[in-house]
Amino acid sequence: MAVVLVNGLVCKDPKLVQANDFFFSGLHLAGNTSNVVGSKVTPVTVAQLPGLNTLGISMVRIDYAPWGINPPHTHPRATEILTVLEGSLQVGFVTSNLENHLITKVLQKGDVFVFPVNLIHFQRNVGYGNAVAIAALSSQNPGVITIANAVFGSKPAIPSDLLAKAFQVDENIIVRMQSKF
Structure with missing residues (x-):
């Protein structure tokens, strides 16, 4: 039997569905x-x-x-x-x-x-x-996208000079923020 995906997830054979699936x-x-x-x-x-x-x-x-x-x-x-x-x-x-x-x-x-x-x-x-x-x-x-995690904790990091310009702060502040994430 072929695997059927719905929303990117395996759709279980209806004959095998159990209460614990719900x-x-x-x-x-x-x-x-x-x-x-x-x-x-x-x-x-x-x-x-x-x-x-x-x-x-x-x-x-x-x-x-x-x-x-x-x-x-x-x-x-x-x-x-x-x-x-x-x-x-x-x-x-x-x-x-x-x-x-x-x-x-x-x-x-x-x-x-x-x-x-x-x-x-x-x-x-x-x-x-x-x-x-x-x-x-x-x-x-x-x-869920947690704003601080996404902006200051991205991998690889968003360039600190770009964030400093966007937030209109000194680049050292951005570097310190990125170190916390």
Whole structure:
């Protein structure tokens, strides 16, 4: 039997499909937030849950330490809708060029906020306790591009003189930023 690919993934023979192809366990577990940004994203995409292939949905659990952040990032293939389960989060996104307008709000437990597809967005725990959110995404493989990692941590590195000109800062600042990624 020939291998059939759908969305670049092997499509399982329907006769061999099992309940576990549509099951994920673990969103009840708090993520380890003892890292430089103070957050942990637990994804449930097609990589973790094969049954999501072709369904156009996925989700994540995000845990935040006090004042932890989910750094500015984009999802190139998905809109995101986030619900706060615990704590208070400042959330926001930036509209596209030329306006680059920041849309931001502080959310409380039970509040919902939408981040349009491919716009840079972020979350920050503005409380003194832990915070937890669940987000749904409109793709089984939403992708994520964390802005700082992409700009300062690319392999090979974006030339520091180019970034210095783009950010209008001294090149030594760029070199220092690149050393952190």
